[in-house]
Amino acid sequence: MNYNIKKYSRRQFIGTTALGTALAFSTPGSFSQAADLRKYEPNLRDRLWMWGHGPNTLWGYAENYKIPDGNRIDMADAIDSMGIPNVCVIRWLGQPEPPFDGYVKQFHKTKRVAWSIIDSAPQSFEQKKRMAFELSDQMPNFTGFFLDDYFNDLAAPPEGAGGEENYSHGILPVDGLRELRDEMKSLKRPNDLSVVLYSHQLYPRIKRYIDYCDVVSFWTWHATDLAALQDNFKRYRELVPDKPTLLGTYMWDFGNCKPITMELMKLQLDFALEQFKEGQIEGMIFHCTPLVGLDLEAVEYSRKWIAEYGDLMR
Numbered sequence: 001m002n003y004n005i006k007k008y009s010r011r012q013f014i015g016t017t018a019l020g021t022a023l024a025f026s027t028p029g030s031f032s033q034a035a036d037l038r039k040y041e042p043n044l045r046d047r048l049w050m051w052g053h054g055p056n057t058l059w060g061y062a063e064n065y066k067i068p069d070g071n072r073i074d075m076a077d078a079i080d081s082m083g084i085p086n087v088c089v090i091r092w093l094g095q096p097e098p099p100f101d102g103y104v105k106q107f108h109k110t111k112r113v114a115w116s117i118i119d120s121a122p123q124s125f126e127q128k129k130r131m132a133f134e135l136s137d138q139m140p141n142f143t144g145f146f147l148d149d150y151f152n153d154l155a156a157p158p159e160g161a162g163g164e165e166n167y168s169h170g171i172l173p174v175d176g177l178r179e180l181r182d183e184m185k186s187l188k189r190p191n192d193l194s195v196v197l198y199s200h201q202l203y204p205r206i207k208r209y210i211d212y213c214d215v216v217s218f219w220t221w222h223a224t225d226l227a228a229l230q231d232n233f234k235r236y237r238e239l240v241p242d243k244p245t246l247l248g249t250y251m252w253d254f255g256n257c258k259p260i261t262m263e264l265m266k267l268q269l270d271f272a273l274e275q276f277k278e279g280q281i282e283g284m285i286f287h288c289t290p291l292v293g294l295d296l297e298a299v300e301y302s303r304k305w306i307a308e309y310g311d312l313m314r
Helices: 010-015 059-065 075-082 103-107 125-138 174-184 204-210 223-239 262-277 297-309
Strands: 048-052 086-089 112-118 142-147 192-198 215-219 245-250 283-287
Touching: 048 075, 075 086, 075 103, 075 297, 112 125, 125 142, 125 174, 174 192, 174 204, 192 204, 204 223, 223 262, 245 262, 262 283, 262 297
Parallel strands: 048 086, 048 283, 086 112, 112 142, 142 192, 192 215, 215 245, 245 283
Antiparallel strands: none
């Protein structure tokens, strides 16, 4: 590959569109007529997201995951460095802390911002929802809400337990999702509801939850399982054939607590490119912002890959 290494500024992502002026944080009512940012441009780069954690949040678990210490980069700077226009703000270890007025200023030129309402932060679901709803009405580039690790307590039912239909999810049941969808209608603009799904969670009963979500982000937790990515994604598509999907792309093997091998890093990026061309995925999410600036081979390779393929159209 002949890589053209270039760090794209956030200004470049919006400067050639009609959205530039709409992304300035102005009065809440001034963007009600703006274009729907949930609609992507046909190029791959516009469909790239980064999983955002606060600059100091991985280090509490760095010893467990064997992550090297280093640069405490924050979200907007990280996506700028990677050439990625969109960020999912996923609160981890309580960060960022409310109120968010000062924190979100860094996103004034970020094209799209999604925000977690199920995550590891200490507030209740109702509190997280209220805070995210307020941000949605204040930020013209706010496009949706994330349910992180939503299916983590969804285990296979014991043999002979009477069928999967007897097992429901504890964080937010189906009725809760239905109620959330109704509440989202009261916001100034429509927002997407996205959910995290791992390749080891492909139980048929997840479909009744996913039916209430707009977007699925599909992840492989153990990098060693990427060898089965093609088969697992096929199983996912058999279960969820037409839901818009972002392919989650780890740049560290968190499941095995070690750097991801370049063979597996290239495998998942090659697979993502193929699925994008075929229209099977809407885009990708790179994980995660605190890894940027640590001089990791997988991060640098991803940065070069984005520079080379970001302009690919479909």
